[in-house]
Amino acid sequence: MLILGIETSCDETAVAVVRDGRDVLSNVIASQHDLHAEFAGVVPEIASRAHVERFIPVLRAALTEAGITRSDVDAVAVGHRPGLIGSLLTGVGAAKALAWSLGVPLIGVDHIHAHLYAGTLDSTEPAFPALGLAVSGGHTSLYALDSWLSLTRLGATIDDAIGEAYDKAATILGLPYPGGPHLDQLAAQRRSDDEPHTFPVSLLGKESLDFSFSGLKTSLLYAVRGQPIGRGRRPTFERDHTALSADQKRCMAIGFQHAAVRAVTVKVSRALDHADDRPFRTLLVGGGVSANSHLRSELTALAKSRNLDLRLPPLTHCMDNAAMIAGLGYRLHQAGRTADLSLTAVPTAQC
Numbered sequence: 001m002l003i004l005g006i007e008t009s010c011d012e013t014a015v016a017v018v019r020d021g022r023d024v025l026s027n028v029i030a031s032q033h034d035l036h037a038e039f040a041g042v043v044p045e046i047a048s049r050a051h052v053e054r055f056i057p058v059l060r061a062a063l064t065e066a067g068i069t070r071s072d073v074d075a076v077a078v079g080h081r082p083g084l085i086g087s088l089l090t091g092v093g094a095a096k097a098l099a100w101s102l103g104v105p106l107i108g109v110d111h112i113h114a115h116l117y118a119g120t121l122d123s124t125e126p127a128f129p130a131l132g133l134a135v136s137g138g139h140t141s142l143y144a145l146d147s148w149l150s151l152t153r154l155g156a157t158i159d160d161a162i163g164e165a166y167d168k169a170a171t172i173l174g175l176p177y178p179g180g181p182h183l184d185q186l187a188a189q190r191r192s193d194d195e196p197h198t199f200p201v202s203l204l205g206k207e208s209l210d211f212s213f214s215g216l217k218t219s220l221l222y223a224v225r226g227q228p229i230g231r232g233r234r235p236t237f238e239r240d241h242t243a244l245s246a247d248q249k250r251c252m253a254i255g256f257q258h259a260a261v262r263a264v265t266v267k268v269s270r271a272l273d274h275a276d277d278r279p280f281r282t283l284l285v286g287g288g289v290s291a292n293s294h295l296r297s298e299l300t301a302l303a304k305s306r307n308l309d310l311r312l313p314p315l316t317h318c319m320d321n322a323a324m325i326a327g328l329g330y331r332l333h334q335a336g337r338t339a340d341l342s343l344t345a346v347p348t349a350q351c
Contacts, residue, residue, distance in 0.1 A: 003333070004062075004073045004098070005326025008091030009083025009111045010137070011036060011047045013054040016322035017066035017073075021330030024121050026065035027316065027323040030054045037177045041167070048086030055094055062322075070102060075338075077107040077329025079114060079322075081346035082138070088345035096341050105338040107329040111320075112139055112349060113151065115286030117331075118324040119311030126311055127281040131271055135264065135295070136287030137163030137180075139349065140211045142271050144278060148331045154271055155209030162260055163289045165213035169220050169256050173249055174241035184292050187253040194247070197223060197255035201262045209267055209274075213260065220256050261295045265302055272306055282309040291318035 003021070007014040011032040017025040032050050036042050063069060078095035080088060099106035116132040132143035132151065140157040160168070163180055170179020175186065190196075199219050202212040222228075226238030241249065272280060283303050289295060296312055303310035317323060332338070 001074045001330060001333075002066075002068065002072055003107075003326040003329050004076050005109075005322035005324075005329060006076065006078040006091045006095045007111070007320055007322040007325050008051045008055070008087045009079050010087055010320055011042045011050070012320040013051050013058050014320060014322035015055075015059045015062035016326050017062055017068060018121070018323055018326035018330065021327050021334075022121060022123070024323045025067070026062045027321055028058050028062040028065060029319070029321055030058050033178055040171050040177045040179075042084070044084045044086050047084060048090055051087055051090040055090065059094075070098070073098075073102055073104060075099075075105040075107055075329065075333050076102070077109050077325050077332070078343075079111040079325045080108040080343060081110055082349040083111055083345075083347060085345055085347040088347065092343060092345045096343065100341060105333060106340065106343060107332050107337070108339045108343045109325045109329050109332065110350060111325075112136075112141065114324040114328045116143065116145070116151075116284045117148070117328040118286045118313035118317040118321070119284055121313070121317060121323055121327050123311070126284065126309060129278050129280055130282035130284050131268070131275070131280040132284045132286075133264070133268060133299075134287045135162050135285070135289035137161060137167065137289075139287065140213070140264070142209055142267060144275075144280075145284065146278075148328065149335055149337070155211065155267060157211040157213065158204075159212050159214040160217060162211070162213055162264065163287070165217045165260060166289065166292075168217050172217075172221050172224050172241065173244075173252060180289065180292070183253050183257065184294065186250055187257040188293055189250055190254050194251050194254060196251050196258060199223075199255050199259040201259050201266070203263070203266060207270070209271055211263060211267060213263070216256065216259050216263075220252065224252060257292075257294050261292070261298050264295065265298050268299070268302060280308065282311060284311050286313055286318070286324070288319050291315050
């Protein structure tokens with residue numbers, strides 16, 4: 001069965017074709033980093049317009065790469081929640097038009113749920129129950145999955161998502177946009193004589209499975225710029241990142257990355273420790289921050305020590321992509337969970 005997947009939740013216009021929920025025949029992504037770089041963040045209106053301009057070329061490229069025509073498509077799956085509402089509306093509208101014109105089923109897919117599926121594409125079926133970890137620019141959450149159709153949220157961020165914290169930290173350090181990958185690259189240049197700056201690791205108590213990264217971000221801000229001068233919404237600071245030497249900047253990046261990743265691995269360990277009635281067999285990881293080299297290394301070590309089957313997506317499936325939408329869409333279709341033309345875009349998370 002050939003599922004055409006569509007993903008436009010933020011600033012990637014993506015279309016993919018996946019066979020039987022597993023075999024990725026094509027996965028075409030048009031990024032918008034060049035459009036948002038001068039703003040150091042995604043501008044919703046610009047993102048929406050770019051999706052409109054790029055969708056048809058991306059669709060054609062995905063069909064060509066898969067070696068099929070539109071008439072070969074058996075169903076259309078679209079990420080319809082959560083995300084930027086204007087961006088979501090573009091993808092949902094395109095999916096409805098395609099499904100209606102081709103006379104095939106329409107499937108609405110949760111974007112975060114799909115990220116957890118990404119690590120199983122072009123691979124074997126994982127064992128359940130599984131622990132799911134979503135780490136992205138907008139979400140940091142833990143889930144218990146009894147199957148692909150049954151998941152329960154165990155914890156989530158109470159403020160910034162880890163990807164958002166990485167991007168803001170990179171801005172504080174004067175790194176280019178998108179910041180997360182550049183901060184990771186800087187931290188990876190660690191030397192044997194480096195003394196990383198020590199930042200607090202947010203644990204939120206002994207039992208909590210929730211996350212918090214705003215305090216870490218503020219700690220980095222004060223370490224780089226000094227204490228704020230005056231009050232108000234835009235205080236001034238003693239200095240900025242230009243006062244740091246290259247060695248100091250690198251040690252700040254290493255320290256920030258250690259604290260951020262440590263907060264994640266501690267919560268994953270807690271979830272595993274608290275799973276007496278549901279012994280997890282698999283750790284599913286997805287989202288843009290799953291591409292982070294330090295996080296991948298730490299999760300690999302953790303999974304090995306816990307005898308878990310770790311499903312980390314390849315780097316091409318870490319970022320927002322349509323293959324994960326099509327893959328999970330197949331599972332939903334097989335369970336009869338299809339939609340009609342009343343399917344709506346929903347900006348907030350539902351799971």
